[in-house]
Amino acid sequence: MALAEAILVCLTDRPMSGYDLAKTFDASIGFFWRASHQQVYRELAKLRERGLVKSSEIEQSGKPNRIVHTITTAGKNALKSWSQKPSRVPSVKDELLVKLYALEHVDIPALREQLEVRLDHHRAILNAYHKIKERFYDGKDLTISEQGKHIALTMGIRSEKEMIKSYEEALVMLGQVGS
Amino acid sequence: MALAEAILVCLTDRPMSGYDLAKTFDASIGFFWRASHQQVYRELAKLRERGLVKSSEIEQSGKPNRIVHTITTAGKNALKSWSQKPSRVPSVKDELLVKLYALEHVDIPALREQLEVRLDHHRAILNAYHKIKERFYDGKDLTISEQGKHIALTMGIRSEKEMIKSYEEALVMLGQVGS
DNA sequence: AACCCATATGCACATAATTGCATAGTTAAA
DNA sequence: TTTAACTATGCAATTATGTGCATATGGGTT
Numbered sequence: 001m002a003l004a005e006a007i008l009v010c011l012t013d014r015p016m017s018g019y020d021l022a023k024t025f026d027a028s029i030g031f032f033w034r035a036s037h038q039q040v041y042r043e044l045a046k047l048r049e050r051g052l053v054k055s056s057e058i059e060q061s062g063k064p065n066r067i068v069h070t071i072t073t074a075g076k077n078a079l080k081s082w083s084q085k086p087s088r089v090p091s092v093k094d095e096l097l098v099k100l101y102a103l104e105h106v107d108i109p110a111l112r113e114q115l116e117v118r119l120d121h122h123r124a125i126l127n128a129y130h131k132i133k134e135r136f137y138d139g140k141d142l143t144i145s146e147q148g149k150h151i152a153l154t155m156g157i158r159s160e161k162e163m164i165k166s167y168e169e170a171l172v173m174l175g176q177v178g179s
Numbered sequence: 180m181a182l183a184e185a186i187l188v189c190l191t192d193r194p195m196s197g198y199d200l201a202k203t204f205d206a207s208i209g210f211f212w213r214a215s216h217q218q219v220y221r222e223l224a225k226l227r228e229r230g231l232v233k234s235s236e237i238e239q240s241g242k243p244n245r246i247v248h249t250i251t252t253a254g255k256n257a258l259k260s261w262s263q264k265p266s267r268v269p270s271v272k273d274e275l276l277v278k279l280y281a282l283e284h285v286d287i288p289a290l291r292e293q294l295e296v297r298l299d300h301h302r303a304i305l306n307a308y309h310k311i312k313e314r315f316y317d318g319k320d321l322t323i324s325e326q327g328k329h330i331a332l333t334m335g336i337r338s339e340k341e342m343i344k345s346y347e348e349a350l351v352m353l354g355q356v357g358s
Numbered sequence: 359a360a361c362c363c364a365t366a367t368g369c370a371c372a373t374a375a376t377t378g379c380a381t382a383g384t385t386a387a388a
Numbered sequence: 389t390t391t392a393a394c395t396a397t398g399c400a401a402t403t404a405t406g407t408g409c410a411t412a413t414g415g416g417t418t
Contacts, residue, residue, distance in 0.1 A: 001404075002274040009281040019366050032276035039405065041368060062413055064366040076284065083285035087274040087293045089300055091375095095181045095266040097211035097334065102188040103327020105255065106262035114266045121268055144356060148282020151352045155276065155345045162341035166334045173330045177323060180374075198396050218375065220398060242383065243396040270405095 003043050005082045006033045008052060011071040012079070018044055018067065028132075028149075031125075031156055044069055052078050100170065103177070112174060119167045126160040129153060182222050184261045185212045187231060190250040191258070197223055197246065207311075207328075210304070210335055223248055231257050279349065282356070291353060298346045305339040308332060 010016060010024050021044070022037035024030065035043075047053045052075035058066045096118055099106050137150045189195060189203050200223070201216035203209065214222075226232045231254035237245045275297055278285050316329045 002272070002277060003404085005274075006277050009277060009284065012281065012284050017366075018368090022366095029277065029280060031271065032280055033272050033274075034270040036406070037366095038368080038407090042404095045368095060366090062365090064412065066366070079281070079284050080286060083278050083281070084289040086296065087278065089297065090271070090273045091213040092210065092269070093181070093212050094269045095184075095212075097331050098181060098185050098188060098208065099262050099266065100327055100334070101208060101211055101331040102191065102258070102262070103330070104322075104324035105188065105191050105258050106327075107259060110263040117265065118268065143283075145283035147352075147356050148279055148285075151282070151349050152276050152280040154352070155279070155349055158341060158345050158348070159338075162337060166337050169337070170330050170334055173326075173333070177326050182374085196396075197398090201396095215376075216396095217377090217398080221374095224398095239396090242394095243381085245396070 002033065002082075003035055003039060004047055004052070005079060006035070007040065007043055007047065008071055008075050008079050011053060011069060012076070015068050015070040017069070021069075031129075032152060047075070050074075108174065108177070112171065115167055115171050115174070119164060119171075122160050122163045122167065126157065126164065129157045129160060133157065181212060181261075182214055182218060183226055183231070184258060185214070186219065186222055186226065187250055187254050187258050190232060190248060190254070194247050194249040196248070200248075206307075210308075211331060226254070229253075287353065287356070291350065294346055294350050294353070298343060298350075301339050301342045301346065305336065305343065308336045308339060312336065 006025075006029055007021060010021055010029055016024070018037070018041045022035075022040045025033070025035040025037075025040060044053065044055070048055050048069070052072060053069045054072055055067050055069045058068055060066060096114055099111055099114070103111075133150075133153055137146065137153065140146075142150055185204075185208055186200060189200055189208055195203070197216070197220045201214075201219045204212070204214040204219060223232065223234070227234050227248070231251060232248045233251055234246050234248045237247055239245060275293055278290055278293070282290075312329075312332055316325065316332065319325075321329055
């Protein structure tokens with residue numbers, strides 16, 4: 001399971017609390033691997049047990065104390081050996097495509113609306129990607145670490161653009177159905 | 180959960196056994212919603228309990244008996260009302276992108292190989308899509324049901340093509356890393 | 359004053375998915 | 389002749405995810 005490794009990857013950047021990690025999984029690395037805060041906290045406990053991170057509580061007044069997690073040497077080794085194992089093809093599960101596939105048995109106006117919603121979603125993500133790209137990567141000398149993130153981002157941008165075109169095309173094709 | 184509905188969609192085409200369904204989830208509808216045979220059998224039991232399919236055993240000599248499942252009127256109604264509910268955005272979980280993202284902490288030759296494997300995978304799927312498109316949809320008058328499948332297939336083809344380009348580009352960019 | 363939002367961590371329960379196993383006959387290839 | 393692949397269904401155990409809740413405080417809005 002790669003949630004563990006995704007967390008370790010985040011911690012190579014800097015030590016973080018569960019709360020920080022949960023936010024990260026809602027943005028940057030979350031573009032490639034999604035996780036909720038409950039998943040993050042549970043996985044952190046396991047990582048600590050396995051000795052891949054070490055955790056220390058930091059006193060705060062007012063707010064609850066932060067527990068900050070740091071990747072250990074064992075954690076870095078685990079990342080390296082994970083990187084050598086084959087990566088699974090992510091399994092496709094898209095209700096919207098199933099609905100399109102089942103066009104005859106479906107409420108078409110409702111489906112059109114869902115396609116519009118999905119379209120907006122991908123436009124928003126593309127926008128977010130573009131902003132990150134401009135802000136952090138365009139016209140700069142990149143370190144190896146930044147180059148990796150830049151490549152991943154570039155792939156994301158391409159795929160979002162294409163999904164947008166796909167959904168637009170699907171809406172056009174849907175408009176012609178039955179005619 | 181849409182596994183139930185994906186099964187019902189398959190059964191609108193014709194009554195099928197669990198085995199037939201499992202094969203279908205490895206091809207056609209499986210391009211949009213993946214499921215293993217264990218998942219299919221378990222879900223069929225639930226669908227039968229809920230009265231959305233009815234099942235009848237067919238005697239066979241030699242092979243084990245087939246249990247053939249037919250969608251009921253309640254099942255068709257369930258499909259219609261499902262189609263009106265909003266569709267979830269599929270949650271992204273791609274180890275390979277996480278590895279790219281974590282380039283600095285990763286074995287790069289191993290990563291290149293995994294990208295090649297992924298590339299082959301998407302080329303194979305694109306090929307399968309093209310064959311289906313030619314065989315069943317190109318240059319034909321399509322029923323509404325076929326139009327839906329055709330739109331879904333067209334989206335699949337576009338996205339596979341683009342993923343192939345993405346991975347090719349990533350390999351080129353990886354080749355320049357550090358230089 | 360009442361309400362929501364952000365910070366911060368986590369339990370408990372429920373649902374979903376994966377992995378490995380079990381059974382059992384037929385057909386075709388090595 | 390053994391081996392493997394295909395047909396056909398399913399249980400058990402484990403792992404992964406999702407949903408709802410619980411707690412605690414400060415700051416800003418209505």
